[in-house]
Amino acid sequence: MTEKEATLGRWHKEFFENIHLFVKSGLTESEAKSILEEFLVLSQSTPKPKVMEIFQEPERLEEIGVYTDIRPEPRDFMLKFLDPIMKKFKVEGTENLKLLDGVIGKYPVTLISNHLSHLDAPAIFTLLYNSGPEGRKIAESLVFIAGRLAFEPDFTRLGLYMFGTLLVCSKKDMADNPSLSDVMTKINMRAFRNSQKLQSDGKVISIFPEGTRSRDGRLMPFVDTVYHYVANKVILPISLEGTEKILPIEGLLFNQAVGKLVIGKPVLVGELTKREMESFPSHIEQISFPGTGDKKQFIIDNLALLVGSNLNKHKHGTYRNLYKGDVRETNQLISIPKKPEEHVVIIGSSNMSVAFACVMANKNVKVTIYSPDSEMVKQSNEEKRDVVHYPIYKLPPNIEFSDKPEVLDTATLFIQGTNPWEFDGIYSKIRTHLQKNKSPMVNVIKGFTGSKKGLILEDLHELLLIERDRLAVVSGACYPDQIMERKISGFEISAFEDSLIPKLKELLTNNYVFTRTAINSRDTKGVQLGGALKTVYALAMGLVEGYFKRELGGNVDNTLFHLSNRFFNEMVSIGVLLGGDPTTFNGLSGMTDFMLACFGSDTRDRKYGYDLAYGTRPEKITNGFYGLKVLPNLIQLDEKRHPIVTAAYRTVIQNEDFDLIAEKLQMQLAR
Numbered sequence: 001m002t003e004k005e006a007t008l009g010r011w012h013k014e015f016f017e018n019i020h021l022f023v024k025s026g027l028t029e030s031e032a033k034s035i036l037e038e039f040l041v042l043s044q045s046t047p048k049p050k051v052m053e054i055f056q057e058p059e060r061l062e063e064i065g066v067y068t069d070i071r072p073e074p075r076d077f078m079l080k081f082l083d084p085i086m087k088k089f090k091v092e093g094t095e096n097l098k099l100l101d102g103v104i105g106k107y108p109v110t111l112i113s114n115h116l117s118h119l120d121a122p123a124i125f126t127l128l129y130n131s132g133p134e135g136r137k138i139a140e141s142l143v144f145i146a147g148r149l150a151f152e153p154d155f156t157r158l159g160l161y162m163f164g165t166l167l168v169c170s171k172k173d174m175a176d177n178p179s180l181s182d183v184m185t186k187i188n189m190r191a192f193r194n195s196q197k198l199q200s201d202g203k204v205i206s207i208f209p210e211g212t213r214s215r216d217g218r219l220m221p222f223v224d225t226v227y228h229y230v231a232n233k234v235i236l237p238i239s240l241e242g243t244e245k246i247l248p249i250e251g252l253l254f255n256q257a258v259g260k261l262v263i264g265k266p267v268l269v270g271e272l273t274k275r276e277m278e279s280f281p282s283h284i285e286q287i288s289f290p291g292t293g294d295k296k297q298f299i300i301d302n303l304a305l306l307v308g309s310n311l312n313k314h315k316h317g318t319y320r321n322l323y324k325g326d327v328r329e330t331n332q333l334i335s336i337p338k339k340p341e342e343h344v345v346i347i348g349s350s351n352m353s354v355a356f357a358c359v360m361a362n363k364n365v366k367v368t369i370y371s372p373d374s375e376m377v378k379q380s381n382e383e384k385r386d387v388v389h390y391p392i393y394k395l396p397p398n399i400e401f402s403d404k405p406e407v408l409d410t411a412t413l414f415i416q417g418t419n420p421w422e423f424d425g426i427y428s429k430i431r432t433h434l435q436k437n438k439s440p441m442v443n444v445i446k447g448f449t450g451s452k453k454g455l456i457l458e459d460l461h462e463l464l465l466i467e468r469d470r471l472a473v474v475s476g477a478c479y480p481d482q483i484m485e486r487k488i489s490g491f492e493i494s495a496f497e498d499s500l501i502p503k504l505k506e507l508l509t510n511n512y513v514f515t516r517t518a519i520n521s522r523d524t525k526g527v528q529l530g531g532a533l534k535t536v537y538a539l540a541m542g543l544v545e546g547y548f549k550r551e552l553g554g555n556v557d558n559t560l561f562h563l564s565n566r567f568f569n570e571m572v573s574i575g576v577l578l579g580g581d582p583t584t585f586n587g588l589s590g591m592t593d594f595m596l597a598c599f600g601s602d603t604r605d606r607k608y609g610y611d612l613a614y615g616t617r618p619e620k621i622t623n624g625f626y627g628l629k630v631l632p633n634l635i636q637l638d639e640k641r642h643p644i645v646t647a648a649y650r651t652v653i654q655n656e657d658f659d660l661i662a663e664k665l666q667m668q669l670a671r
Helices: 003-024 029-045 050-055 058-064 072-085 094-100 120-129 133-139 154-160 171-176 178-200 224-230 274-279 295-308 317-322 351-360 374-383 405-410 420-427 431-436 456-462 480-484 500-507 524-552 557-577 582-586 588-599 604-613 623-633 643-652 658-670
Strands: 089-092 109-113 142-147 164-168 204-207 233-241 259-263 267-269 285-287 342-347 365-370 399-402 413-416 441-443 471-475 489-495 513-517
Touching: 003 029, 003 072, 029 072, 029 154, 050 058, 050 178, 058 178, 072 120, 072 154, 089 120, 094 133, 094 233, 094 259, 109 120, 109 224, 109 295, 120 133, 120 142, 120 154, 120 233, 120 259, 142 178, 164 178, 171 178, 178 204, 178 224, 204 224, 224 233, 224 295, 233 295, 267 295, 295 317, 342 351, 342 405, 351 365, 351 413, 351 480, 365 405, 374 399, 405 431, 420 623, 441 456, 456 471, 456 524, 471 500, 471 524, 471 588, 489 500, 489 524, 489 588, 500 513, 524 557, 524 582, 524 588, 524 604, 524 623, 524 643, 524 658, 557 582, 557 588, 557 643, 582 588, 588 604, 604 623, 604 643, 623 643, 643 658
Parallel strands: 089 259, 109 204, 109 233, 142 164, 142 204, 267 285, 342 365, 342 413, 365 399, 413 441, 441 471, 489 513
Antiparallel strands: 233 259, 233 267, 471 489
16 A cells, blocks of 8 residues: 555545534434545545646646636535534624625625635635525625645645635745746736636635634734735625634544624725716725825735724734723724823833833823834834834834934823833933923833942932932733733832822723732832842743753753742842832732743743753843843842852853852752
């Protein structure tokens, strides 16, 4: 038996285990077996479409073309095959299909949908086909854009014959096959021309703007190549949920999953000719091109919002921060307030400052992120995302970037979001503006500075002459990445002036972020020290973890948690030595943040130490590294009183052999 035959045999055997699903849906065992046998016969007897011959004979492109029409036999069978599998799916929004009466064939129509599974196109066809007369009419006019790899496997190819298809080639396919790149470019050009002709003939071109399947079910960025298929056309948005659960990525065992297809209202994107607009139905809304900016990006982002508006809030992915997070209506978009209650200016673009910007954008405020990097500011404004720190996430419309110091003059609240090692480059240009504008200033960055005082609020007061009663600090056990993902998080606030706290709590509380007053509301030093010291001890914990894993292998949780109490006690002792109240370290910015930094999965400081223990010195500075570097400016490192931080300093800053230091440290901590 050949390897291919053996593989085919295993595939057949696994495939027949689906009998139970069909029996469960109401078929007899013999009926279930018959439908599975028919699938296997058709999947092997149905040939690849003729368009696939182009890749062996590129000169025949003009003769063969790129369009493949419906084949009635596989279409009718697949409807029968998918019906029991999709019994638990429902269709919503069928009333929106009536809005297309008199539109299809007269105006170009494109269907767009999120992409979860190989079964998405057959699922859309099946669910529309079975939803009623309007849905069946749409289904029978569908033409899906399909990559050549979709036609290769027997299983997926059978589903693609349910509707018309236009062959296209992805950028990845072209990069992987440079010898065919010329013919692939010609294929794509011909597919686009064909799509326009098919739309004028009453066909609905159907595309997945993400370009590939989402592996976690969350919406991915829409690719810019779809622009030509959607600009100046009527768009029918479809939102899918649950298709990824029908057929796992590995294997061929189907699940009778629960899911739904939501049909959104059709929208005209862009413009039609003047004559077409005279007769265009007034009940269909229009998304017009903007007067300025990147109109292609504007259109693509708005398409994503059309699809995302009918998805669960946890599926918004790249676009999640565009939706309000402080209201019960999960898919209500954030808008630019006509009369903002606050103008928040965030000083410095960093991971945490952008995360805070997105939290506050849920309120009736205007947020400006100030950075002297003109190129970054320009690109970030054009693309509505922080191109340096969070290029994957779209930012709400009430967030903008500016490189003009004058923007600070109109701020009603300042957020200090600059990393300590970048202070000089940011604050040297804005000092006079901060002294002139007496608005409150809140620090959200954890870490030590390089000054004699070592803390951000102290530097703002003593070096920049910011009045103490304007200053506050917000800290907590939070990764900025997870705040951007809208995972439940929390902060605590401390201020020199208690009246600042209620306003900050209101701005920084919504459905996924919860903010409270610190244990000691005026212990700004303690709250800052908890956040700054935990970065240093997280780096030290990474060193220890890396060392023991390298030496002993496997999981070393026993070791790490045994040492955690010693680490925390030493951290508190240094915090008290530097002026913090010992009870403050029991709060979110103390013990809770320490535990997250030392044992959480995403901590950059712990990873820095871990990599160092394995012989790799990371290039990117972390707050823990910088804090360790400047700590001797603040206290005298005492190996007996503070063995952990002293050992870390000798390893990370003085480049001493950690293996030798670790042996001595191990004996010392054991006592």
